[in-house]
Amino acid sequence: MKYKDYYEVLGLPRSATQDDIKRTYRKLARKYHPDLSKLDDAEPRFKEVGEAYGVLKDTEKRAAYDRMGDQWRNGQDFEPPPQWDEGFEFSGGEDRGAEDARFSEFFEALFRGEHAGGGRASTRRGRHAAGGRHDRANAQDMEDAYGGVPHSASGQDHHAKVVIDLEDTYRGAQRTISLEMPVLDASGRAVLKSRTLDVSIPKGVHSGQHLRLAGQGGRGFGEGRAGDLYLEIALRQHGLFSVDGRDVTIVVPVAPWEAALGARITVPTPDGAVEIAIPKDSSGGRRLRLKGKGIPASGPTGTPGDLYAQLNLVLPPADSEQARAAYETLRQACDFNPRAHFSGDAS
Structure with missing residues (x-):
């Protein structure tokens, strides 16, 4: 996937105001409109300009895009940084799906599906979505949205992604999280407004x-109640465990004699060490299931996941005369060809 520098596409600096962006887009849209332009590349340039404007005109999308920094260059190979949208708070009132469908793979990777400001917002619309966008509700907004100034209106729901440790899902936790919400400053530039919240992470969250x-979303208008804040949970990558739903897997190194003869070994889990039995004649890749030792159920009627210990056969190095002699003894003692299943001569 190639990086798109939307500022370069519009020929603007990153410090451009929203008015600068709108004015430049209108000029370029006229220049490259396929029905008006005689340039050979008018249509692709028109689409490119439209995509850049679709991001930079939107306070939330622009702020999310700017979070990745300016070290990327137009056309450079690009992958979104892991959890780049962590702690990015956005309002959920705008239905972006139909308009965004024509945009590029780069746009899709950032603003649709699992990332901030995209598909999640359109599927969980805030109450009274037409008014009070980005907590800037005022009488004119309400009049435009409702055909008159209502006595009160509820605030928008907001959304943000938070990343927690796997251990938090096993035990529950109290965490202080930091969120950043994009707003426009007095000069019309998008800036991030920060806040912190104390949050209870329930046991079994996945x-x-x-x-x-x-009540932690957008402010209401008049006597209207505040909207709610929805925190989407993501798990921080762990050095030992991988997660699939509620199931957890750990790769367990075992010595050849443990796999061949069987053994009882101690392995870590996110909830403390446990002892497991390795059956004799086990091979590398075998998965041993520890029922109910995955992510706990989130309620009394739920089902916990399982923990799988996947065996990884590790050979001791032949780095001494004694070790090499032991390998030679093993070779002579065992009539064993690991490639016997190959067709033809497997020697």
């Missing part, structure tokens, strides 16, 4: 689950 914080 990746992709949403926690609702009542």
Whole structure:
């Protein structure tokens, strides 16, 4: 995937105001409109300009895009940094799906599906979505949205992704999280407004689950109640464990004699060490299931996941005369050809 420098596409600096962006887009859209332009590349340039404007005109999308920094160059091979949208708070009132469908793979990777400001927002619309966008509700907004100034209106729901440790899902935790919400400053530039919240992480929460914080979304208008904040849970990458739903896997190194003769060994889990039995004649890649030792159930009627210990056969190095002699003795003692299943001569 190639990086798109939307500022370069529009020929603007990153410090451009929203008015600068709108004015430049209108000029370029006229220049490259396929029905008006005689340039050979008018249509692709028109689409490119439209995509850049689709991001930079939107306070939230622009702020999310700017979070990745300016070290990338247009056309450079690019992968979004892991969890790049962690702690990015956005409002959920705009339905972006139909308009965004024509945009590039780069756009899709950033703003649709699992990332900030995209598909999640369109599927969980905030209450009274037409008014009060980005917490800037005022009488004119309400009049435009409702055909008159209502006595009160509820605030928008907000959304953000938070990344927690796997251990938090086993035990629950109290965490202080930092969120950044994009707003426009007095000069019309997108800036990030920060806040911190104390959050209870319930035991059994899993990746992709949403926690609702009542009243922590956008402000209401008049006597309207505040919207809610929905925190999407993501799990921080772990050095030992991988996660699939509620199931957890750990790769366990074993010596050849442990796999061949059987053994009892101690392995770590996110909830403390446990002892497991390795059956004799085990091979590398074998998965031993520890029922119910995965991510706990999130309620009394739920089902916990399982923990799998995947055996990885590790050979001791033949780095001494004694070790080499032991390998030679093993070779002579065992009538063993690991390639016997190959067709033809496997020697």
